[in-house]
Amino acid sequence: xxxxxxxxxxxxxxxxxxxxxxxxxxxxxxxxxxxxxxxxxxxxxxxxxxxxxxxxxxxxxxxxxxxxxxxxxxxxxxxxxxxxxxxxxxxxxxxxxxxxxxxxxxxxxxxxxxxxxxxxxxxxxxxxxxxxxxxxxxxxxxxxxxxxxxxxxxxxxxxxxxxxxxxxxxxxxxxxxxxxxxxxxxxxxxxxxxxxxxxxxxxxxxxxxxxxxxxxxxxxxxxxxxxxxxxxxxxxxxxxxxxxxxxxxxxxxxxxxxxxxxxxxxxxxxxxxxxxxxxxxxxxxxxxxxxxxxxxxxxxxxxxxxxxxxxxxxxxxxxxxxxxxxxxxxxxxxxxxxxxxxxxxxxxxxxxxxxxxxxxxxxxxxxxxxxxxxxxxxxxxxxxxxxxxxxxxxxxxxxxxxxxxxxxxxxxxxxxxxxxxxxxxxxxxxxxxxxxxxxxxxxxxxxxxx
Amino acid sequence: xxxxxxxxxxxxxxxxxxxxxxxxxxxxxxxxxxxxxxxxxxxxxxxxxxxxxxxxxxxxxxxxxxxxxxxxxxxxxxxxxxxxxxxxxxxxxxxxxxxxxxxxxxxxxxxxxxxxxxxxxxxxxxxxxxxxxxxxxxxxxxxxxxxxxxxxxxxxxxxxxxxxxxxxxxxxxxxxxxxxxxxxxxxxxxxxxxxxxxxxxxxxxxxxxxxxxxxxxxxxxxxxxxxxxxxxxxxxxxxxxxxxxxxxxxxxxxxxxxxxxxxxxxxxxxxxxxxxxxxxxxxxxxxxxxxxxxxxxxxxxxxxxxxxxxxxxxxxxxxxxxxxxxxxxxxxxxxxxxxxxxxxxxxxxxxxxxxxxxxxxxxxxxxxxxxxxxxxxxxxxxxxxxxxxxxxxxxxxxxxxxxxxxxxxxxxxxxxxxxxxxxxxxxxxxxxxxxxxxxxxxxxxxxxxxxxxxxxxxxxxxxxxxxxxxxxxxxxxxxxxxxxxxxxxxxxxxxxxxxxxxxxxxxxxxxxxxxxxxxxxxxxxxxxxxxxxxxxx
Numbered sequence: 001x002x003x004x005x006x007x008x009x010x011x012x013x014x015x016x017x018x019x020x021x022x023x024x025x026x027x028x029x030x031x032x033x034x035x036x037x038x039x040x041x042x043x044x045x046x047x048x049x050x051x052x053x054x055x056x057x058x059x060x061x062x063x064x065x066x067x068x069x070x071x072x073x074x075x076x077x078x079x080x081x082x083x084x085x086x087x088x089x090x091x092x093x094x095x096x097x098x099x100x101x102x103x104x105x106x107x108x109x110x111x112x113x114x115x116x117x118x119x120x121x122x123x124x125x126x127x128x129x130x131x132x133x134x135x136x137x138x139x140x141x142x143x144x145x146x147x148x149x150x151x152x153x154x155x156x157x158x159x160x161x162x163x164x165x166x167x168x169x170x171x172x173x174x175x176x177x178x179x180x181x182x183x184x185x186x187x188x189x190x191x192x193x194x195x196x197x198x199x200x201x202x203x204x205x206x207x208x209x210x211x212x213x214x215x216x217x218x219x220x221x222x223x224x225x226x227x228x229x230x231x232x233x234x235x236x237x238x239x240x241x242x243x244x245x246x247x248x249x250x251x252x253x254x255x256x257x258x259x260x261x262x263x264x265x266x267x268x269x270x271x272x273x274x275x276x277x278x279x280x281x282x283x284x285x286x287x288x289x290x291x292x293x294x295x296x297x298x299x300x301x302x303x304x305x306x307x308x309x310x311x312x313x314x315x316x317x318x319x320x321x322x323x324x325x326x327x328x329x330x331x332x333x334x335x336x337x338x339x340x341x342x343x344x345x346x347x348x349x350x351x352x353x354x355x356x357x358x359x360x361x362x363x364x365x366x367x368x369x370x371x372x373x374x375x376x377x378x379x380x381x382x383x384x385x386x387x388x389x390x391x392x393x394x395x396x397x398x399x400x401x402x403x404x405x406x407x408x409x410x411x412x413x414x415x416x417x418x419x420x421x422x423x424x425x426x427x428x429x430x431x432x433x434x435x436x437x438x439x440x441x442x443x444x445x446x447x448x449x450x
Numbered sequence: 451x452x453x454x455x456x457x458x459x460x461x462x463x464x465x466x467x468x469x470x471x472x473x474x475x476x477x478x479x480x481x482x483x484x485x486x487x488x489x490x491x492x493x494x495x496x497x498x499x500x501x502x503x504x505x506x507x508x509x510x511x512x513x514x515x516x517x518x519x520x521x522x523x524x525x526x527x528x529x530x531x532x533x534x535x536x537x538x539x540x541x542x543x544x545x546x547x548x549x550x551x552x553x554x555x556x557x558x559x560x561x562x563x564x565x566x567x568x569x570x571x572x573x574x575x576x577x578x579x580x581x582x583x584x585x586x587x588x589x590x591x592x593x594x595x596x597x598x599x600x601x602x603x604x605x606x607x608x609x610x611x612x613x614x615x616x617x618x619x620x621x622x623x624x625x626x627x628x629x630x631x632x633x634x635x636x637x638x639x640x641x642x643x644x645x646x647x648x649x650x651x652x653x654x655x656x657x658x659x660x661x662x663x664x665x666x667x668x669x670x671x672x673x674x675x676x677x678x679x680x681x682x683x684x685x686x687x688x689x690x691x692x693x694x695x696x697x698x699x700x701x702x703x704x705x706x707x708x709x710x711x712x713x714x715x716x717x718x719x720x721x722x723x724x725x726x727x728x729x730x731x732x733x734x735x736x737x738x739x740x741x742x743x744x745x746x747x748x749x750x751x752x753x754x755x756x757x758x759x760x761x762x763x764x765x766x767x768x769x770x771x772x773x774x775x776x777x778x779x780x781x782x783x784x785x786x787x788x789x790x791x792x793x794x795x796x797x798x799x800x801x802x803x804x805x806x807x808x809x810x811x812x813x814x815x816x817x818x819x820x821x822x823x824x825x826x827x828x829x830x831x832x833x834x835x836x837x838x839x840x841x842x843x844x845x846x847x848x849x850x851x852x853x854x855x856x857x858x859x860x861x862x863x864x865x866x867x868x869x870x871x872x873x874x875x876x877x878x879x880x881x882x883x884x885x886x887x888x889x890x891x892x893x894x895x896x897x898x899x900x901x902x903x904x905x906x907x908x909x910x911x912x913x914x915x916x917x918x919x920x921x922x923x924x925x926x927x928x929x930x931x932x933x934x935x936x937x938x939x940x941x942x943x944x945x946x947x948x949x950x951x952x953x954x955x956x957x958x959x960x961x962x963x964x965x966x967x968x969x970x971x972x973x974x975x976x977x978x979x980x981x982x983x984x985x986x987x
Binding site: 304 | 564568571572577687717718720722729829851855856897899908919934
């Protein structure tokens with residue numbers, strides 16, 4: 001295997017073999033683009049490309065896993081998945097505050113005016129979903145994806161093929177023009193930074209692929225959240241292979257590890273867990289990498305949490321949970337649907353998805369289902385990595401004074417502001433229902449090592 | 451002393467029930483489950499409860515007794531038993547509280563409202579009606595025999611428990627309650643006087659060693675839990691009371707206090723709001739109360755012993771193979787000595803010695819300075835398998851699917867169980883008596899969903915969590931986990947300590963689980979004030 005394979009080893013490119021090479025180049029650039037410097041000096045991480053292993057030994061595999069439901073919502077709406085899910089089920093316009101209380105920059109047209117049609121899904125655990133509803137708003141089908149936008153950008157290099165792929169997924173004709181920008185625009189990507197550490201300004205021309213097109217938004221064809229990218233996965237794993245210290249003491253655990261150099265979002269389930277597992281391997285003198293094919297995968301759904309309308313258990317969730325795009329052995333799912341087969345009845349009456357229950361609550365939102373899904377990726381380790389020089393932490397985790405469990409990465413020399421729990425509870429008692437969620441979460445800090 | 455009063459609140463020693471934070475820890479404990487028939491007049495029920503209310507034991511006497519006993523042990527070298535004391539605890543089902551109070555609909559917990567039987571499938575119990583373990587076979591807690599009121603009567607004197615249980619049963623019946631279940635659990639040493647069995651469960655393992663240390667103070671200057679470990683400079687690090695024993699906010703177990711912060715080990719998180727606060731999870735009178743989970747778990751000891759002896763032989767384990775395989779399933783040797791400290795062979799001295807028997811971590815070094823071999827980092831589970839029961843339910847400092855070590859702490863529970871039924875001899879492969887035996891599992895927590903249900907559903911019953919080393923998963927908790935996903939309920943695991951890739955399927959050796967429920971219930975254990983002034987009033 002001397003090329004990067006498509007995620008899950010998908011065979012889409014059999015119809016366009018040249019795209020296999022395009023994809024390989026895309027991934028190879030992601031891996032070769034990982035550079036680490038400390039005080040201007042290159043430092044050598046234990047990270048390697050899976051195509052050029054440092055030894056011929058059989059690598060060990062580690063699989064960081066995480067829950068598909070955004071962890072930040074468990075902090076903002078503790079114990080209330082329904083309320084948390086309701087706020088993120090529909091796409092959010094860039095430039096407005098999303099259900100996770102975060103605002104990304106708006107897309108701007110040639111005149112600098114915000115584009116309201118540019119939307120994304122505020123679902124940030126590398127799993128996104130779109131709910132198909134009937135005219136009364138009842139959930140009929142939940143489509144889930146963890147396909148990276150980079151893969152679909154590769155497909156988009158062949159517009160006809162892109163159109164075919166979209167049509168194959170959504171099942172109805174898709175006008176090709178809908179998938180591409182019809183005007184120039186720009187977007188400042190806060191999740192990426194240039195060599196000087198500034199956010200990257202991304203220009204889009206007429207005819208460029210629009211990852212946030214209406215078909216993707218409606219049918220969850222691939223990931224849209226600005227942080228949900230394969231590139232982020234590679235960067236995170238690479239950065240996590242470094243040896244971090246604070247005042248020369250090793251930093252091995254979260255949230256300090258993820259905050260240390262801003263290698264991921266500490267308020268997620270995914271990033272800290274990936275960072276911790278990869279870092280554990282690297283600190284045990286292993287070289288580490290991501291397994292080829294590199295991807296983010298839907299590993300499993302917890303069927304024991306689903307019930308029929310009368311509360312009786314659903315014994316076999318595979319009747320309703322259907323992987324739609326996956327590896328040939330089924331171990332790497334990148335697209336799936338939760339739906340009731342046509343014509344199915346229960347106790348003599350037509351059965352609808354919205355009548356099925358999850359944790360004894362009727363299914364209304366995709367977020368409920370995400371909470372029953374385990375995501376994961378595959379890291380690999382080879383023994384024999386040399387000792388690394390230490391990277392001293394620039395940031396430390398501090399609590400948001402308003403949300404004591406929400407982490408704000410803070411300069412190591414700045415004291416944390418302690419939360420005043422009792423005072424806050426008193427304040428909450430004087431506010432309207434839902435007040436906890438309406439309090440402002442401080443902006444997220446993200447520093448990328450280059 | 452300067453302490454954060456949110457993190458280390460003054461505990462309501464005279465209001466919180468003693469079994470919640472203190473733990474009765476008595477050798478004989480009677481369980482009494484009562485049903486309030488639909489026809490039962492509520493004033494009649496309240497009358498009986500108001501008589502019982504003053505008898506319910508608060509935290510103060512339990513705490514004082516423990517301090518006194520330890521003092522006697524230190525100064526006189528004897529373990530003083532207060533044979534005469536009887537301690538009692540009480541808890542109520544959701545349906546009972548909705549009849550006894552006007553505002554119990556403010557309890558938002560879906561699991562508490564629905565009851566244990568409703569959660570049974572999610573917990574991995576057999577679902578086919580009539581199958582052992584399914585709610586239809588339960589002797590308490592099923593559709594027809596769910597308990598409304600649950601009482602625990604504890605003493606060091608078994609006769610006192612028997613007498614008191616009889617008295618309460620009689621008076622409850624007279625008041626109009628239906629007695630659906632009544633049973634006494636005994637420490638296993640009771641049956642044959644063998645002190646080696648003391649504190650052990652039916653498979654032979656010392657139980658209840660690892661409990662979270664509860665934060666909070668009993669007075670201005672005294673912490674509730676013993677502490678020897680330093681407080682880390684970084685508030686995001688977990689804090690330990692004793693080596694290996696993490697401190698957990700009291701709000702993780704009792705409502706009304708700051709909860710364990712899932713991101714910062716030594717900072718408080720907001721308490722669950724109580725009415726009239728917005729988004730309240732419970733009525734205002736739920737303060738100082740806790741949710742109680744009761745599971746009557748049958749243990750098929752011969753099946754377990756047959757499995758470990760057969761499989762150990764097949765795996766050609768060295769020296770005492772069955773004992774070793776059983777220890778790998780548990781994460782401890784039968785004495786209680788943790789594999790993390792003594793992976794090669796049991797060390798009964800370590801097993802007996804607290805807190806040394808709990809002084810270990812999985813992912814980093816811990817210098818315990820107690821004369822025993824220290825644990826070393828074991829991320830890959832070569833010493834203590836990833837699937838070992840004690841590692842599944844408490845992964846300590848390991849990263850998990852939930853995140854870092856701090857994320858594990860909000861899921862800790864306070865276990866208060868006691869065995870039932872006479873034990874078999876160690877290693878018995880047959881049971882001619884057919885008398886049921888097992889564990890009366892009891893746990894207190896602030897949330898049934900985040901506590902007991904989380905541990906059972908997300909971790910014990912998952913082949914891939916909390917720690918997934920290989921893509922296929924290391925397997926199930928072979929001790930008490932179950933596999934509801936497959937029709938044959940087959941559980942398997944990988945035992946790296948016995949050679950890479952050795953899988954241990956249960957299929958073909960034993961067709962059902964060797965631990966299965968035969969009853970239980972979800973309850974709320976109110977404060978003494980709430981019991982007296984709201985529920986019984």
